[in-house]
Amino acid sequence: MGRWRPDARARLQEAALTLYGERGYEKTTVAEIAERAGLTKRTFFRYFADKREVLFWGSELLEQRMVAAIEAAPASTSALGLIGAALDAAAVRFEEVREFAGLRHRIIAASPELRERELIKAMSLTGAVTRALRARGLDDTAAALAAHTGATVMHVAFEQWVDDPSRTPFQQIARDSLAQLREIASTG
Amino acid sequence: MGRWRPDARARLQEAALTLYGERGYEKTTVAEIAERAGLTKRTFFRYFADKREVLFWGSELLEQRMVAAIEAAPASTSALGLIGAALDAAAVRFEEVREFAGLRHRIIAASPELRERELIKAMSLTGAVTRALRARGLDDTAAALAAHTGATVMHVAFEQWVDDPSRTPFQQIARDSLAQLREIASTG
């Protein structure tokens, strides 16, 4: 073993998730998280900008994958087709973290402070998707509308997926939701 | 004059707006705001739940007025017509506070922490509008879609209105934006 136990960041994340789950976010102190990870409060703040961010580390990865999926789609793909590709990429990521997704989601839902943070992350993601769609030739309005639509579908599908006991894949739920929305849009 | 100078809340709001504008949100302490208002930090927190909330007090009023407008619309009004009525109500409110709107908007835009708070307020508003639309007989999906659409239009129109030197009324900008969206939706 090296000088320090490795994976300090992962240990902090795990400790935080456990403690937030056991006592709730507000009743957990950063010092407690750090102690459980065998570190100090100061080190916690070297890895995470604040007490909330420990639950959101890795969200850039989701963003990158969705943007990459949009960039990689065939040239003829329609706007909603691009959204579909991005949602498929999100599905892959979600399945990777399914183990923690339910607990994490419940923790966030229970705290206004964490919900605020989640919202701004979602906005950031929508902005990135909008830019990726513009880069694919969509005009500003169409890109923004499509990105927001994708965000709505992702949100709805996630809620359905996250605590689904039958473990239906996210991809399937998202595709169904998107198809449903297509129908509403075309018949309304 | 009574025992205390009246309008403690308004004094705190004004002091906060001024100081946030002069030094920025993060470099202003609550103690400074309170002092400028002739009060103490403890009293600040009796009027406002936290340092951010002082900029958002009154947002329930906007919500109430928009919901009331939806409730009061003629029975035959379409979904987008209800959104239009809600936007008209918002316009009235915005013109009432136009004097402070620009500064307030710039302060919020400059601080991630304040943008988080603004987002959650917007979500709360969208939720209230969704419920009001459901109460008017729209099904869940249609209500949510219409409310989100309204939120998008309001956001876009607000950005255009808030620092417009020619002082175009919000109502006009919002109506134009909504009409534009109707066109996009019907031709797309």
Added chain:
DNA sequence: ATGAGTGATGTCACCTGGTGTCATCACACT
């Protein structure tokens, strides 16, 4: 092998947001 970095961590002091608790005191009401 050795001595000078290097980088992750610890230590400590500090500021500020936020809260609980009790004191104060002008006013109102009896």
Added chain:
DNA sequence: AGTGTGATGACACCAGGTGACATCACTCAT
């Protein structure tokens, strides 16, 4: 005159967050 009452002040305290500096195992050039 006496008794609330309600807005405010005073004070102590906790926890999130930061800056500055110390530590110390490891690396690498000489």
